[in-house]
Amino acid sequence: DQQVKQNSPSLSVQEGRISILNCDYTNSMFDYFLWYKKYPAEGPTFLISISSIKDKNEDGRFTVFLNKSAKHLSLHIVPSQPGDSAVYFCAGSYSSASKIIFGSGTRLSIRP
């Protein structure tokens, strides 16, 4: 049973436009949701997170929105830059940090 789902394997966006990556979850017990970014041949790196009691968190060009009723979250990147080309993983976690469950990832390509 996939607790965290990313239904779009890939996304292509023009440089300077908005990138929107989506994620759905089934486990209502998650306390936090996180986005990680991964370049080839490197480990994932933390990008941004949101507590389950909030509906928006912003950090520079990155904003995460949480819709608890729909069990859906999204990551907005504005404006998109070439360095944003990477695989993005959505994840859900508990406050105890005991288990962090990831989605299957979305490959974002920023075209000139």
Next chain:
Amino acid sequence: DAGITQSPRYKITETGRQVTLMCHQTWSHSYMFWYRQDLGHGLRLIYYSAAADITDKGEVPDGYVVSRSKTENFPLTLESATRSQTSVYFCASSEPGQGGKLFFGSGTQLSVL
């Protein structure tokens, strides 16, 4: 250097062999994790550890063994490697209260022939 290091970076082995992947962190983080990354599956949790001598199963633990005798080390052993265990393996660490913010190593690419 401070951080989390994995070794080896690349490993080729044969089916039936025992393989151990090493993970070492210098932050003294309480939690450590092993994930495998496969196309179409993303990152799947194999095992995790909340402290030395405390380990627990993740989503896909079958065929793997872990130990954590010291806080800084968390080796992953494939007791009898199978082709389905060909994957990229990532070790990660974190502290409680960080909301799931993980620090990952660079990964070990394992091929089982």
